[in-house]
Amino acid sequence: MQRIGVFVCWCGSNIAGTVDVKAVAEALKSEPGVVYSTDYQYMCSQAGQDLIVQAVKDNNLTGLVICSCSPRMHEATFRKTAATAGLNPYMVEIANIREQCSWVHKEMPIGTEKAIILGKAAVAKVNLNTPLTPGESPVTKRALVIGGGIAGIQTALDIADAGFPVDIVETKPTIGGKMAQLDKTFPTLDCAACILTPKMVDVAQHEKIRIFSYSEVAEVKGFVGNFDVTIKKKARFVDETKCTGCGDCVDKCPMKKNPNEFNMGMDNRPAIYIPFAQAVPKVATIDAGACTMLKKGKCGLCSKVCGAGAIDYTQKDEFISEKYGAIVVATGFNVISMDKFDEYAYNQSKDVITSLEFERLTNAAGPTAGKLLRPSDGKHPHKIVFVQCVGSRCENCAEKGKEYCSKICCMYTAKHAMLTRDKYPDTDVTVFYIDVRTPGKNFDEFYRRAVEEFGVKYVKGMVGKIVPEGEVLKVQASDLINNKQMHIDADLVVLAAAIEPDKSARPLATMLTASMDTNDFFTEAHPKLRPVESPTAGVFLSGACQGPKDIPETVSQAGAAASKVIGLLCKDKLLGNPCIAGSNELMCNGCSSCERVCPYGAITYLDKEFRMPDRTTKIRRVASVNPAVCQGCGACTVACPSGAMDLRGFANDQIMAEVDAICK
């Protein structure tokens, strides 16, 4: 028989305001097994915990019921208290009389009645509790970072600097991501390449970091501390170990007319290419869809000119298996397609461009060598219109754009407008906006400089229609402050297109069993208190895959994710959750129902010998749970037709006892 102590918390007035805590303590005193019952103002405080420890000693308690807040809040706290008092931590049950009782009821009698019922249920369960001991699993001291943009680079560097090996998997032929495409960065206007490329070199030279470029994650198995990952290294038809990045093959390749992804398709690249001068790894890649040698078996020029003999037309996709203790997702963002925004004539005129295209147009390494020239005719534009929120904050138009604010557009538009006025004072610049949102260190000052010092015209209102007519773009917009329609003949229109998570994020989330929101951004474990962890143990989030972010924010989050990974990899062993499933082999009939519903692949079958009553032996197929893989979801216990499968800590008889107590 258990000796149970009941501890009813007031939580100040949070509980005591709508629950008569003294009445609850009194009522539970007469429940079976209860030998001690009391109430206290803040049970989670040091004094409250001391009270519990003392009560255990004084009354030789074997089980505890804490009537307080949600177990999500303080279950761990009270389990530690129990351990301090010399009890098994799993002899504690929480009756949630705050979130599920006092907060949702207004009248004292109803709240009190419900609190008593919840307390009775917890007492009934503790009567059947047994001590549980968590299992241990080892930690593979290696991290995987998926995505090689600034988020992935920073996370990898921070983890590697702490001494742990890191692998970066990047789908593109080079790391660097979106930041490598940018010209200047707000609000300080330092050149993106100047601050990024040294970091890319650091990654390449770091003895603890391996880069898998032009690669994808193909499969993820396992669990925190013990992930088994298969990486698909796509065939680039160039031997990375031999290629020196000299570029002779690039110059000689006759198939020169392929849209250059790095310059947003505004110029062309050959079929064999190095994305940009500072690419890491600086290795050529053959675009299989464009290469005549790979398509028709004719050409082979690159192979002939390659002094290092690095070209290999027979290269195949390669699959690499590796173990990791932690995985960081840093898959980043993309600009949304402008196909559904034909009112802005993006598909009708070359002179309507997105902001990322504008970034390449002003970049010294871009298609115009940094000169701001119109894509249609190469003339210098004298009148530029910027349109903010194209596809962002798009209420009730989910089929077109996004409901959220893309966050970075106000600042980069101010940057583009300011830099244009600075470099080309003869150019008239107008920005249309819904709101200008500039919260951030030195952000609002930056925006005001664009307006006050550089004479950028900001108009509150949206552009309704852009009509290409001859050489000009006729922009029709509303000026909300002056309450009038505006008609501007522009030479160039720049659309601040909304950003969305990279398309690779959704299948990756499925592989990782990591959750996502409706916009395909990864969900954090807690929006305020655990912002860089995914709810899936061992999976961490870095950068824009979790939500729109600028560079400073991305780098902070990347560092935070790295510190969480380091914290995990520092441990030699992880304590598991003891509340896992177990099969009663005598009752199991080997039907496979549990195996089919297990989302973690934790159940296997064994052929086991059993002694029968007539002293013969019989071999029967029975279920066996891998304690390291089981997450304790309980799906198998529900599916089991013979009642052989049970969840420790949430056993069928415990749950039924709780239900009986509630219905009594």
Next chain:
Amino acid sequence: MKMSYFPGCTLKNKAKDLDEYARKSAEVLGITLEEIENWQCCGGVFTTSKDEIATKLSSVRALMDAKSKEQPLVSVCSACHNVIKQTNHAMRNDSEFADKVNRYMSENEPYNGETEVLHYLEMLRDKVGFDSLKEKVVNPLKGKKIGAYYGCLLLRPNSVMAMDDPENPTIMEELIKAIGATPVVYGMRNECCGGYVSVESPELAKKKSDAVVANAKAQGADMIITACPLCRYNLIKNGADIPVVYFTELLAQALGVKEAENE
């Protein structure tokens, strides 16, 4: 193939060409347009007031007539098509409205938007097919640069009309290609001509019409085609200096069913 046909008042007066060539071309393409008996004016505008049913009853009668023959209902005029399609949508999706109408009509069987409503252009695209239309062309209109003018009623509201992308439509451009001419895409092709504002404020209507014609010309069009009598009226009245014709006229010309003297 036989289809029910709702011509509309304007097609019996000012826009006789639109009607005549539509029927003749359809015959060549293997479709007989059967004019609904005793059809009445569509009302001209689909009123958005919810309790108003009187102006929508003529559409309902036409739709019921087509239903009884198990035929789709085809119209050519943008305004008629807009009213009929929106009324049919309301009969199908707004049970309160449909109930009120059905009580008023007091027919044996209630009407709940069963009839398929097609604009003539949709008939060409979805029932005939631009590829087979192309095969029937005897007189390809080579060298003509034609700007399609959609106006607003043909495409909007998009959720109901569901004919084409309202911001970047292609159906008339496909027709222009099928009859051998070159389509000219211009941004103003889906903007309003001024519509009935021409009665209240002729200057404003002129501004709207002028912007359409100027944009079409600037992008290289030497002719504008439309499906809407009111659009054509506004563009011509406000001084369009390139021809503005109904699309059916060019279609008939390409199919060889338009008399030579009209050219």
